[in-house]
Amino acid sequence: MCNVPFDKIYVDATYKERAYESAFWYVYGLLNLTDSSQFNFAFDGPQDATADSVKDGIEQLQQKLIFDINPPENDTVLRFYDACEKYVVSVDDNDTAMYQVTDFENTTTFQSSLQLLSDSFCAEGGLCSMNETILSNIYTACSHAQMMFNDYAPCEYIPQEVLETFEYCSDLKVYYKSYRGYNISYTSSCYLTRVITQDIQKAVKHDIIKRKKADEKECEQFEETAVNHDVTVKTGENEEIGDGSDQVFSHIVRAAHAETVLPVLGIMDAVYTEPLTADTYSIYRNFHSSRLAPMAANIIFTVYYSPERSQSRKPENSYFDNYFVTILLNERLLYLDGLNDPLRPNSPVPYKKFTQFLDTCSIEEFEKMCEETEEL
Structure with a gap:
């Protein structure tokens, strides 16, 4: 069994059966629950499980770890596309917004x-x-x-x-x-990308504090750098994320629709492409949605502590320089222009560069966009 403590796993799922069941199977594999004596269920995988047994397993997991199943109302993190009525009316339920599709079909x-x-x-x-x-x-x-x-x-x-x-x-x-055809189609994921950024910042800050306590020799120097490089999240005003000790998890699992992934990729401009139109059909284009979200999709953000990888060697440099992030899309390393080093495309990205890259959208601007009545 993996040695991941239950209190270090957080699961957040939409109120959709296939969403929270997929989260369950991920945790099931993570903890190798088939060998766990702490539960009353044991099956080899989805093919051996019934709907009732999975439901029972989820209920048991909810007693062991934080396993939130969110109601659809006001779920701005995982159902962010429903949080903006203008998007729903102007794009999602509006056939005229798909005029490029109609033109291409003709x-x-x-x-x-x-x-x-x-x-x-x-x-x-x-x-x-x-x-x-x-x-x-x-x-x-x-x-x-x-x-x-x-x-x-x-x-x-x-x-x-x-x-x-x-x-x-x-x-x-x-x-x-869901991608970059309209600004409103992808900026709605600002809610989710902000939470992802906060989670990573909290985890890094918590780890630095933990290492500080374990390293008395560098305690004084750390105190100085920690104060000078305090982590903040930009939400219009700078807000401190806390002392790094509360609500910090080693694994955070969020399960929603595959369509939830696409706007996040849009925020990151994961696939650079000229605007797709009815007149620009080409089999050699960069954008293929089937490669981004083939039926189901996942993005994995992994944070590494690697002081030997850091290019900062001077003692006055920030401890944050020792942290790095990788992004995987559907279990494959994702290369992003403007983020990854083109000379070392498979290398982890410095933590500070990653947070600056991801924390680029403004929730205030998005909410203002949702209130505007003008055409897209």
């Missing part, structure tokens, strides 16, 4: 692909009654089967150029609803 390229797909499923010389919705569902079944089961059978009769055209149509929707 192009010769897309209509030719529809006809080609229809011909692939219609008997030669016969009439085909498949409409655009049915054909789109065929593409969806193909993409889902590939992603979830590595099964290419549903795609057998779909020409490659049709797959590419339908993928671009899907990317257009994602780009405008």
Whole structure:
């Protein structure tokens, strides 16, 4: 069993069954609960579990660690896209906001692909009654089967150029609803990115204080640097995050929709791309939503203490220089322009550079944007 104390794990999940169940399975693996005698459940994995047994397991975990399941109302951290009524009305529920998608669906390229797909499923010389919705569902079944089961059978009769055209149509929707098509589509994740930044800052500050207590020889020097480099979170006014001792966890798990990940990637401008439009279709574009959020998605922020990696050798330098952060997207290292060193793209990022990079959006500006009545 892992030696992670229960009181050092915090789980925050939306009130959605698949969200808090995925959080449960993550913690299940983290703690290797199959070998734990502290629980009344033991199964090898999701394939051996029933809905009732998972529910029972979650209830038992809630007694051991902080496992919050948030109601949908006012969940600005994980359901931030619902916190701005203007976004819901102007983008999410507004077909006209997807005019680039509509324009692309009316192009010769897309209509030719529809006809080609229809011909692939219609008997030669016969009439085909498949409409655009049915054909789109065929593409969806193909993409889902590939992603979830590595099964290419549903795609057998779909020409490659049709797959590419339908993928671009899907990317257009994602780009405008959840990425950087509209400012309001991604800045809503300021709530979540602020919390992520705070969590990391608290963890680092707590670790520095702990190391200070364990290192009496450098206590006086540390006191000076800790005061001079106090960590703050910018929320319009500088607010201290505390003394680093309260509500600090070694593992924080947040589970929501895959669509929650995309605006966070938008904040970080994870994929630099020229604006996607109906007229800029290209199979060589940088933005492919299926690579960012393939059915499900996750971002992992890991903080390292590595004094040997620090470029600061002078004793007066901040202890914060000894901390580094890596970002993984779907368990793979994520390279970000303006953050990672292009000469060492796989190296962890200095902590202070990371917090400055992520703490770039203003919640006040976003909330003001939500109150404005002008068109997008």
